Amino acid sequence: MPDFKLNCPLPLQYQHVVMAHGGGGRLMQQLLGTVIRPAFANPILDAQHDSAVLAINGTKLAFTTDSYVIKPLFFAGGDIGKLAVCGTLNDLAMSGAKPLYLSCALIIEEGLAIADLQRIMASMQQAAQQAGVLLVTGDTKVVERGCGDGLYINTAGIGLIAEAVNISPAHIQVGDHIIINSDLARHGMAIMLAREGIAFDSHLQSDCADLSGLVQTLLADGLDIHCMRDLTRGGLASGLIELACASHSTFDIDEPALPIHADVQSACEILGLDPWYIANEGCFVLFVPATQTEQALSLLHQHPLGQQACVIGEVKQTHPQGLVTLQTAMGISRVLDLLSGEQLPRIC
Amino acid sequence: MAQPNPYRDPATVRKLCQAIAAITTQPWRIMEVCGGQTHSIIKHGLDQLLPPEITLIHGPGCPVCVTSLSFIDKALAIAAQPEVIFCSFGDMLRVPGSQLDLLALKAQGADIRVVYSPLDALTLAQQNPNKQVVFFGVGFETTAPSTALAAYQAKQLQLKNFSLLIAHVRVPPVMRALLDAPNQQVQGFLGAGHVCAIMGYHEYLPISAHYGIPIVVTGFEPVDILQGLYLCIKQLETGKHCVENQYSRAVKEQGNAPAQALMQQVFQVVDRNWRGLGRIADSGLALNSDYAQWDAEQRFAVSTITTQEPLTCRSGEVLQGLLKPAQCLEFATRCTPEHPLGATMVSSEGACAAYYRYRR
Numbered sequence: 001m002p003d004f005k006l007n008c009p010l011p012l013q014y015q016h017v018v019m020a021h022g023g024g025g026r027l028m029q030q031l032l033g034t035v036i037r038p039a040f041a042n043p044i045l046d047a048q049h050d051s052a053v054l055a056i057n058g059t060k061l062a063f064t065t066d067s068y069v070i071k072p073l074f075f076a077g078g079d080i081g082k083l084a085v086c087g088t089l090n091d092l093a094m095s096g097a098k099p100l101y102l103s104c105a106l107i108i109e110e111g112l113a114i115a116d117l118q119r120i121m122a123s124m125q126q127a128a129q130q131a132g133v134l135l136v137t138g139d140t141k142v143v144e145r146g147c148g149d150g151l152y153i154n155t156a157g158i159g160l161i162a163e164a165v166n167i168s169p170a171h172i173q174v175g176d177h178i179i180i181n182s183d184l185a186r187h188g189m190a191i192m193l194a195r196e197g198i199a200f201d202s203h204l205q206s207d208c209a210d211l212s213g214l215v216q217t218l219l220a221d222g223l224d225i226h227c228m229r230d231l232t233r234g235g236l237a238s239g240l241i242e243l244a245c246a247s248h249s250t251f252d253i254d255e256p257a258l259p260i261h262a263d264v265q266s267a268c269e270i271l272g273l274d275p276w277y278i279a280n281e282g283c284f285v286l287f288v289p290a291t292q293t294e295q296a297l298s299l300l301h302q303h304p305l306g307q308q309a310c311v312i313g314e315v316k317q318t319h320p321q322g323l324v325t326l327q328t329a330m331g332i333s334r335v336l337d338l339l340s341g342e343q344l345p346r347i348c
Numbered sequence: 349m350a351q352p353n354p355y356r357d358p359a360t361v362r363k364l365c366q367a368i369a370a371i372t373t374q375p376w377r378i379m380e381v382c383g384g385q386t387h388s389i390i391k392h393g394l395d396q397l398l399p400p401e402i403t404l405i406h407g408p409g410c411p412v413c414v415t416s417l418s419f420i421d422k423a424l425a426i427a428a429q430p431e432v433i434f435c436s437f438g439d440m441l442r443v444p445g446s447q448l449d450l451l452a453l454k455a456q457g458a459d460i461r462v463v464y465s466p467l468d469a470l471t472l473a474q475q476n477p478n479k480q481v482v483f484f485g486v487g488f489e490t491t492a493p494s495t496a497l498a499a500y501q502a503k504q505l506q507l508k509n510f511s512l513l514i515a516h517v518r519v520p521p522v523m524r525a526l527l528d529a530p531n532q533q534v535q536g537f538l539g540a541g542h543v544c545a546i547m548g549y550h551e552y553l554p555i556s557a558h559y560g561i562p563i564v565v566t567g568f569e570p571v572d573i574l575q576g577l578y579l580c581i582k583q584l585e586t587g588k589h590c591v592e593n594q595y596s597r598a599v600k601e602q603g604n605a606p607a608q609a610l611m612q613q614v615f616q617v618v619d620r621n622w623r624g625l626g627r628i629a630d631s632g633l634a635l636n637s638d639y640a641q642w643d644a645e646q647r648f649a650v651s652t653i654t655t656q657e658p659l660t661c662r663s664g665e666v667l668q669g670l671l672k673p674a675q676c677l678e679f680a681t682r683c684t685p686e687h688p689l690g691a692t693m694v695s696s697e698g699a700c701a702a703y704y705r706y707r708r
Contacts, residue, residue, distance in 0.1 A: 328393060
């Protein structure tokens with residue numbers, strides 16, 4: 001085993017991993033920063049982008065991986081298979097890459113219906129085909145009943161980044177406009193309503209979608225995108241805060257500008273949840289120079305996944321630690337903070 | 349797209365703030381009782397819109413925050429039993445007991461589940477006849493009726509593998525206790541709208557009369573809270589004191605009679621320890637003798653667990669409105685949502701957590 005030094009600036013409060021360590025909030029940042037990243041520290045990993053960007057023989061490759069763990073396996077708007085393809089495609093897309101190839105590793109729990117597995121495989125193939133990528137390698141393991149939630153999927157992907165494209169948190173600049181492509185929190189709420197058996201009359205569907213086509217359209221039109229981030233676990237709030245920290249700047253967000261579906265808003269209010277922190281699977285923010293905002297919005301509006309695109313804020317100034325402030329509808333300014341872990345529904 | 353919410357309309361908010369400023373001639377200290385109101389005030393920044401004479405004091409109305417350490421330790425002791433499925437509302441899971449919290453116990457293998465209703469726990473008991481299913485009944489009169497319904501149904505079904513750990517508390521006794529405290533500063537109350545939707549507000553009439561204090565039953569949206577404040581300040585400025593109902597779209601004077609009847613059938617009023625506030629007479633609800641066999645404290649023999657509150661946490665002063673969260677030396681230094689010293693930093697409705705999240 002290679003000898004490595006664990007760099008632990010923060011003491012871990014927990015002796016065991018708790019669910020909140022995977023919630024996309026501050027505890028997760030702590031776990032990554034103290035246990036996981038230090039073990040492998042290198043400049044490519046430390047860039048903390050959605051994909052690693054690899055320069056190989058003059059070609060820029062994007063490389064990423066993600067594991068998919070979701071209950072239920074089938075939900076309104078998709079299933080674990082579609083999610084496993086789209087999620088990884090989106091991570092590639094966020095570095096400006098055109099996705100090329102995917103891998104697929106399955107961890108199947110004993111007892112899963114073959115018919116369900118077939119349905120999921122078909123859904124993966126359909127999503128890959130629509131994106132024009134091939135699923136070229138994989139692995140299959142079966143674990144005992146009780147050791148998994150039916151099916152876990154890991155996918156990895158590689159894609160090609162055009163020479164001129166240079167998208168990363170480090171390129172965010174003061175004055176950039178922050179644009180969102182779609183409305184918030186639909187994936188997380190659709191899953192929660194399906195999973196928890198909450199009797200809530202709603203037709204909410206997950207926003208699960210492949211964004212790589214849309215991103216390629218934006219790049220092909222010559223848009224100078226400084227940075228992008230898809231807003232998965234931890235939602236918009238976590239995405240913005242991570243980017244503000246990574247780019248050492250202050251983002252100022254106009255709260256009333258945020259598109260939120262009426263059903264999402266109602267469900268959040270009943271459960272005491274904040275849509276800012278809820279997962280999306282077809283939603284991303286992009287940072288463009290203010291001079292290109294109009295061009296970006298016009299391109300987005302022409303695409304089915306960008307019809308609700310709008311400017312939600314701008315990069316105000318540099319800030320050593322990074323900060324996100326909100327201008328509320330009431331005309332008050334407040335900070336936006338990472339949650340500790342997962343959001344927990346409140347008591348009353 | 350989200351419909352414009354008239355209770356969050358910025359123009360109405362501005363008008364109400366102007367109206368409040370116009371009638372305010374001297375300093376007033378007003379307590380919002382409910383943690384939901386505190387959260388809304390801090391999230392929307394309403395306190396920053398008020399004239400400087402108005403001080404809002406954040407009250408004890410966060411059920412997570414006031415549940416005593418003893419109850420958390422009882423919950424942990426029960427949940428650690430191998431045969432138990434322990435069910436709780438989500439935000440109780442992070443509250444620190446004297447050694448660990450329910451989330452950490454879950455990570456060590458205990459079967460602890462988040463439910464949205466006590467009836468979900470009842471269903472779990474029916475589905476798992478070989479397990480002991482325990483529901484942690486926490487909250488004010490708002491959540492007590494649904495707990496009562498679960499107990500009632502368990503009795504009807506004669507369910508042997510279901511029991512309840514009841515930590516429910518009542519609002520009127522704590523309002524009296526705050527007003528009886530020697531250093532009390534509250535001059536007016538915004539009453540907790542959701543509690544009153546169940547209990548009505550007839551219980552407040554004698555409090556308002558005895559202490560000579562205005563009580564305005566108030567909702568949770570920005571416009572609700574500002575209307576409540578306006579009514580309260582108007583009473584104070586004109587030297588009146590009575591009970592008014594701002595939240596009439598949800599609250600009637602007599603409240604929800606069937607819910608109250610069910611609570612009377614299942615619960616008895618008892619003295620209870622509040623975190624940070626100490627023992628308050630008649631402030632708790634417990635299962636009455638007809639329901640003793642569904643009482644988890646008896647079934648699991650944990651009623652003897654008593655835990656002293658730690659001295660470092662000043663949440664008691666915060667809950668009494670004597671200290672603003674940011675005035676505490678531990679705030680955002682030793683005490684954070686990841687490492688809360690007290691419950692006011694845990695729940696999203698706790699005053700310290702609200703300040704931490706929106707005000708640093």
